[in-house]
């Protein structure tokens with residue numbers, strides 16, 4: 001498959017690397033307003049280093065990876081679908097639920113695959129948790145507890161990363177968009193949202209520095225959720241599932257799991273702590289990007305299968321991107337009105 005990459009910054013460079021490495025893909029074209037960065041992403045391959053967006057789309061290819069800043073996702077994505085290309089887009093898909101819906105509809109109309117870069121689904125600790133629940137190790141799941149955050153504004157180098165008109169909003173659109181998706185991944189769907197969001201610390205209009213919420217799936221299984229930009233410890237997230245016979249926790253950074261099992265509710269506990277020493281050392285030596293890169297490799301593998309029409313995959317699709325945006329907006333609405341918001345079941349995008 002011939003794939004082009006538009007936006008070759010931190011994330012785009014990693015995406016281009018996975019395409020260059022993969023036996024089933026070739027890097028067809030790269031474009032970035034910073035030509036040096038685009039040349040670097042081409043990495044000595046025959047990929048066309050395009051001088052404009054139009055020149056980029058004139059290169060024959062089958063799919064495009066969009067890793068530009070969030071507020072410049074829309075036009076590129078619409079052009080890609082209009083030209084019959086499949087799309088793998090970085091999170092958040094775009095900066096409102098309404099504009100995300102437009103892109104989802106464009107994908108459906110064009111009958112093209114729409115993958116969304118919720119790459120945390122591929123983190124080993126998340127896979128461990130998914131398997132533990134699937135194998136019934138904690139019994140019947142009762143509820144989830146979810147946290148994602150970092151220290152906030154000092155973390156950002158560019159305005160588009162945190163100012164609502166470009167980013168969509170605050171913590172829920174940043175680290176929280178990933179943890180909302182992970183919550184949905186484990187709940188199956190999020191159909192009820194009640195929450196509170198606040199802007200008292202950083203005072204960026206429309207960008208919540210904290211969001212606390214309760215999400216529910218159609219079966220009434222709940223998740224308590226916090227996304228924050230005021231975490232004193234730096235970047236981190238965790239998700240925990242509590243069942244009638246135990247609990248499982250996935251956390252990062254560092255990557256780790258805790259699994260507690262009991263043969264009956266309240267029975268004798270067996271505890272497993274899973275550490276990922278190789279990842280810890282690798283990240284210490286070569287940065288978090290190595291872990292992201294590994295997840296991007298697996299996501300690309302899945303994206304090829306998505307293009308082939310498979311749907312039984314780990315990769316997030318446009319509906320996942322849409323629901324994460326809808327949930328972020330629902331928390332804001334709920335906070336303003338004091339009401340819970342009900343959302344319909346989306347499920348998976350059809351082939």
Ligand SMILES: NC(=O)c1ccc[n+]([C@@H]2O[C@H](COP(=O)([O-])OP(=O)(O)OC[C@H]3O[C@@H](n4cnc5c(N)ncnc54)[C@H](O)[C@@H]3O)[C@@H](O)[C@H]2O)c1
Pocket residue numbers: 006007008009010011012031032033034037067068069070072090091092117118119158292
């Ligand atoms: N999956 C993840 O964990 C993860 C992590 C960080 C960022 N992201 C997402 O990845 C995307 C890119 O983030 P980043 O951290 O790589 O940002 P970045 O600033 O490092 O890279 C963005 C690149 O896009 C280029 N660019 C800007 N406007 C452009 C335009 N109109 N046309 C072409 N190129 C343009 C910039 O020159 C830059 O090279 C965003 O959507 C962001 O939310 C995802």
